[in-house]
Amino acid sequence: MAYFFHTDEDRRQMLAAIGADSVEAIIDAQVPAEVRMNRPLELGPAASEIELEREVRRLAAANLSPASHVCFLGGGAYDHFVPAAVDAIASRGEFYTSYTPYQAEVSQGNLQVMFEYETLVAQLTGLDVSNASLYDGGSAAVEAVLMALAITSDRSRVVTAGTVHPEYRQALATYLEEIDAEVVTAEVGPDGTAADLISRIDEQTSCVLIQHPNFFGRLEQVEQIAEAAHAAGALLIQVFDPVSLGVLRRPGELGADIAVAEGQGIGNPLAFGGPYLGIMACRQELVRRLPGRIAGQTTDRRGKRCWVLTLQTREQHIRREKATSNICSNQTLLALRSTIHLALLGPEGLRETAEQCLQKAAYARRQFAASERFEVLHESATFKEFVVRDTSGDVAGALRHATEAGFLAGVPLERWYPELADCFLVAVTERRTRSEIDSLVSTLSSAPRSLASASGVAAGA
Amino acid sequence: MRNQQHTKLLFELSRPGRRAHRLPPLDVPAEPLESLLPSEALADAPPPLPELAEGDVVRHFTNLSTLNMSVDTHFYPLGSCTMKYNPKRNERLASLSGLVDVHPLQEDASIQGLLQMLFELQQMLAEISGLPGVSLQPAAGAHGELAALMVAAAYFRRQGEDRPVVLTADSAHGTNPASARMAGMQTNTVKSNRQGLVDLEDLKRQLDRRTGVFMLTNPNTLGLFDSQILEITRAVHDQGGLIYLDGANMNAILGIARPGDFGADLMHFNPHKTFSGPHGGGGPGAGPICVRDFLTEFLPAPVVVKEDDAYRLDYDRPLSIGRVRSFFGNVGVLLRAYFYIRSHGGEGLRRVSEDAILGANYLRSRVQHILDVPFGEFCMHEFVASASRLKKERGLTAMDLAKRLLDYGFHAPTVYFPMIVPESVMVEPTETESKETLDAFAEALFRITDEAQDLVHEAPHSTRISRPDEVQAARKPIMRWTPES
Numbered sequence: 001m002a003y004f005f006h007t008d009e010d011r012r013q014m015l016a017a018i019g020a021d022s023v024e025a026i027i028d029a030q031v032p033a034e035v036r037m038n039r040p041l042e043l044g045p046a047a048s049e050i051e052l053e054r055e056v057r058r059l060a061a062a063n064l065s066p067a068s069h070v071c072f073l074g075g076g077a078y079d080h081f082v083p084a085a086v087d088a089i090a091s092r093g094e095f096y097t098s099y100t101p102y103q104a105e106v107s108q109g110n111l112q113v114m115f116e117y118e119t120l121v122a123q124l125t126g127l128d129v130s131n132a133s134l135y136d137g138g139s140a141a142v143e144a145v146l147m148a149l150a151i152t153s154d155r156s157r158v159v160t161a162g163t164v165h166p167e168y169r170q171a172l173a174t175y176l177e178e179i180d181a182e183v184v185t186a187e188v189g190p191d192g193t194a195a196d197l198i199s200r201i202d203e204q205t206s207c208v209l210i211q212h213p214n215f216f217g218r219l220e221q222v223e224q225i226a227e228a229a230h231a232a233g234a235l236l237i238q239v240f241d242p243v244s245l246g247v248l249r250r251p252g253e254l255g256a257d258i259a260v261a262e263g264q265g266i267g268n269p270l271a272f273g274g275p276y277l278g279i280m281a282c283r284q285e286l287v288r289r290l291p292g293r294i295a296g297q298t299t300d301r302r303g304k305r306c307w308v309l310t311l312q313t314r315e316q317h318i319r320r321e322k323a324t325s326n327i328c329s330n331q332t333l334l335a336l337r338s339t340i341h342l343a344l345l346g347p348e349g350l351r352e353t354a355e356q357c358l359q360k361a362a363y364a365r366r367q368f369a370a371s372e373r374f375e376v377l378h379e380s381a382t383f384k385e386f387v388v389r390d391t392s393g394d395v396a397g398a399l400r401h402a403t404e405a406g407f408l409a410g411v412p413l414e415r416w417y418p419e420l421a422d423c424f425l426v427a428v429t430e431r432r433t434r435s436e437i438d439s440l441v442s443t444l445s446s447a448p449r450s451l452a453s454a455s456g457v458a459a460g461a
Numbered sequence: 462m463r464n465q466q467h468t469k470l471l472f473e474l475s476r477p478g479r480r481a482h483r484l485p486p487l488d489v490p491a492e493p494l495e496s497l498l499p500s501e502a503l504a505d506a507p508p509p510l511p512e513l514a515e516g517d518v519v520r521h522f523t524n525l526s527t528l529n530m531s532v533d534t535h536f537y538p539l540g541s542c543t544m545k546y547n548p549k550r551n552e553r554l555a556s557l558s559g560l561v562d563v564h565p566l567q568e569d570a571s572i573q574g575l576l577q578m579l580f581e582l583q584q585m586l587a588e589i590s591g592l593p594g595v596s597l598q599p600a601a602g603a604h605g606e607l608a609a610l611m612v613a614a615a616y617f618r619r620q621g622e623d624r625p626v627v628l629t630a631d632s633a634h635g636t637n638p639a640s641a642r643m644a645g646m647q648t649n650t651v652k653s654n655r656q657g658l659v660d661l662e663d664l665k666r667q668l669d670r671r672t673g674v675f676m677l678t679n680p681n682t683l684g685l686f687d688s689q690i691l692e693i694t695r696a697v698h699d700q701g702g703l704i705y706l707d708g709a710n711m712n713a714i715l716g717i718a719r720p721g722d723f724g725a726d727l728m729h730f731n732p733h734k735t736f737s738g739p740h741g742g743g744g745p746g747a748g749p750i751c752v753r754d755f756l757t758e759f760l761p762a763p764v765v766v767k768e769d770d771a772y773r774l775d776y777d778r779p780l781s782i783g784r785v786r787s788f789f790g791n792v793g794v795l796l797r798a799y800f801y802i803r804s805h806g807g808e809g810l811r812r813v814s815e816d817a818i819l820g821a822n823y824l825r826s827r828v829q830h831i832l833d834v835p836f837g838e839f840c841m842h843e844f845v846a847s848a849s850r851l852k853k854e855r856g857l858t859a860m861d862l863a864k865r866l867l868d869y870g871f872h873a874p875t876v877y878f879p880m881i882v883p884e885s886v887m888v889e890p891t892e893t894e895s896k897e898t899l900d901a902f903a904e905a906l907f908r909i910t911d912e913a914q915d916l917v918h919e920a921p922h923s924t925r926i927s928r929p930d931e932v933q934a935a936r937k938p939i940m941r942w943t944p945e946s
């Protein structure tokens with residue numbers, strides 16, 4: 001109970017000014033007795049800072065993490081390096097204890113950061129405009145689809161691919177359940193891409209949602225898909241990986257109309273899934289349908305350049321049910337972190353980071369391919385992650401063994417792809433070293449094979 | 462004193478060849494990129510990001526930060542946003558390794574400590590709300606509204622009922638109708654009565670068998686607890702509808718009244734308000750939702766369950782609406798809420814609300830000598846005044862007051878919301894402000910009403926910029942820097 005201010009004397013004076021005998025009396029005058037809580041909340045006693053620290057440290061220490069185990073987990077969240085300057089700046093109270101810049105004069109810091117962030121996202125994606133952030137990659141993908149449906153209001157079909165992050169597709173299904181739209185999902189082709197997606201695009205298609213590099217780390221034929229989508233009058237939405245743009249062509253150049261991404265990998269901690277950063281950029285013509293806050297440049301009454309929230313007539317506080325989205329609080333602090341991160345990387349830092357991810361992942365892929373026990377599902381054209389098959393079929397056992405040996409080795413794919421029950425996803429960031437990769441492969445190879453699964457694949461091994 | 466470097470943009474500070482972050486040398490054999498990826502996929506050059514040294518970057522952003530008002534530096538009575546003190550201990554704890562660096566797809570067995578805290582948070586929110594089903598997944602209050610409306614829709618579908626209409630109060634936050642629309646529902650507005658409470662007659666007139674949900678904020682956005690609450694919830698339930706409680710104002714009623722006890726069926730919390738999550742310049746927040754038992758099976762999956770002393774993420778929930786985002790939720794914000802609740806305990810949380818009520822009523826008692834406070838004799842945790850009379854008599858608007866307060870070193874209250882009060886000034890002091898601060902704020906307001914009109918019209922005078930041209934910004938939007946601009 002460390003944050004209270006009022007002394008007994010303060011209370012007495014305040015109540016006297018109010019003209020009430022007690023706070024209780026103020027409450028009684030408003031809250032009907034029938035709904036008053038007549039017992040204390042059962043939440044245990046207040047913990048002092050020392051007690052809380054002791055207990056939380058114990059609970060935190062009970063978790064494994066990339067600090068205790070070498071991390072090869074990916075699937076939409078990555079152990080990329082975050083420079084110290086990002087934490088140092090973002091932990092300034094002037095940034096993290098302020099709120100939405102409703103009063104531009106005392107929020108120029110945040111507004112300028114938003115404007116810089118929007119510019120960086122535009123530079124990154126090769127698209128014209130960006131908003132100031134959405135919640136996360138998954139909800140950003142959904143918002144992009146809703147935006148496309150609103151733009152192409154006479155169309156109600158959404159074509160997507162099984163190679164888009166499964167949780168993004170699950171979120172999409174949840175949202176579309178309540179509105180008049182249907183999703184058509186192209187299956188994952190044998191090469192791990194959205195092979196037959198183009199044949200699903202028709203005159204009723206509002207938008208096509210793809211991910212490149214996709215959930216398996218594979219590249220998609222974005223330009224061909226864009227062409228087919230545009231020929232049918234549909235919009236192309238590309239989910240991208242910001243880090244990949246150090247080596248890959250940008251969504252805007254490939255023909256994407258809207259690009260969305262999970263921004264965790266550029267400056268934000270893993271934090272068990274959030275808070276993360278939903279990135280969204282689009283072509284200029286679509287801006288009036290863009291969801292979320294936007295900072296714009298203007299001048300003040302003395303002619304000084306400055307920044308304000310703009311195009312607010314898209315937003316809920318003005319348009320209510322006609323708004324482009326319901327988003328209010330967003331992820332500004334994470335956008336700040338990504339802005340600092342990209343400023344520190346610069347073009348060369350981003351390129352080098354992307355190349356190291358690519359080279360190290362390719363090296364890891366070769367090591368797995370050369371191992372006796374494992375196969376790599378797709379031989380080439382993956383960015384920083386790839387699918388490994390355990391020919392002994394005991395993915396859970398192999399991963400458990402690796403955990404005991406100090407690795408967070410991979411993400412089992414069975415939960416989303418039952419046909420890939422013998423497979424897991426391995427991600428390799430710039431942080432990983434050759435020796436970590438070598439020992440990952442040898443550790444996994446030495447995992448005992450469970451009897452049942454070993455006999456099941458004996459013929460193949 | 463002022464360093465002008467910060468008013469340049471990153472892009473204007475850039476010099477070709479400058480660079481901050483460097484990687485260790487590649488320690489695996491380097492292959493030609495074209496042998497790894499098809500050449501048509503490869504960029505000729507990396508994106509045209511700015512090129513800066515680390516010192517540039519740190520000085521730039523540090524200077525920028527000084528252009529913000531924040532809770533750490535200023536009184537920030539922004540109504541409806543609960544800008545309370547953000548405890549430093551929560552920051553340190555949330556940044557511990559084993560919490561801040563856990564990967565979202567780790568096995569349950571590897572994160573038992575984290576899952577324990579999240580499980581306990583679910584239980585705490587159930588206790589505070591009086592609603593037993595909890596999902597921690599939504600990313601903000603508005604996201605919680607949407608998720609809960611989807612839960613309601615799934616429930617009605619299961620019951621075979623067609624209830625497409627959502628009623629929102631005319632004093633409701635804009636997210637309420639916007640969320641209803643995103644959930645595929647029609648919205649109608651219920652009027653407020655002359656006391657600033659729900660107009661029961663209007664509500665009853667609109668209720669019918671097509672009413673799905675009445676979205677209610679209680680205490681409402683005027684800072685008033687609706688004394689007709691039981692009548693309201695009964696009327697909606699009698700028609701087979703559900704009550705949604707917008708929990709943005711929970712800071713007023715912790716341990717005093719529980720939404721589940723006064724008839725709410727679904728609600729969201731804003732942990733970034735009530736439970737001290739820092740607002741981050743606009744976010745992140747979180748929007749956990751709590752629901753009545755018969756709605757629990759429709760909640761987003763996964764939820765944390767406890768079985769034989771082990772914690773597990775339960776995905777196997779066949780009636781769940783599914784996911785509303787990727788991964789578990791805004792865990793960093795949720796953990797801060799957990800630390801905050803643990804730091805207070807049940808008694809302490811009640812004291813939070815009592816002190817919030819005390820502070821708001823005290824400030825109200827002082828402000829009502831300066832501005833009209835149209836509704837209520839008392840208030841809960843915030844109050845809404847009106848600058849209408851001031852506008853008529855002295856030509857000063859709510860916006861003028863807001864801008865001039867900045868010169869006195871106070872962040873402005875929320876203005877022009879709720880929309881049902883003309884020239885509204887919505888003040889939420891929170892429990893973490895001293896009487897001296899509240900006095901100084903009231904005195905500043907008082908002085909402003911006495912100042913020369915022009916001085917106030919042209920305020921603020923002490924900030925780097927003043928009265929930016931928003932019309933120009935919207936008419937010819939410049940939303941990014943370009944080399945020409």
Ligand SMILES: Cc1ncc(COP(=O)(O)O)c(C=O)c1O
Binds near residue numbers: 637707710748
């Ligand atoms: C009354 C009310 N309802 C809902 C919201 C939306 O919450 P959030 O900003 O967390 O989405 C807010 C906050 O801004 C609010 O004040």
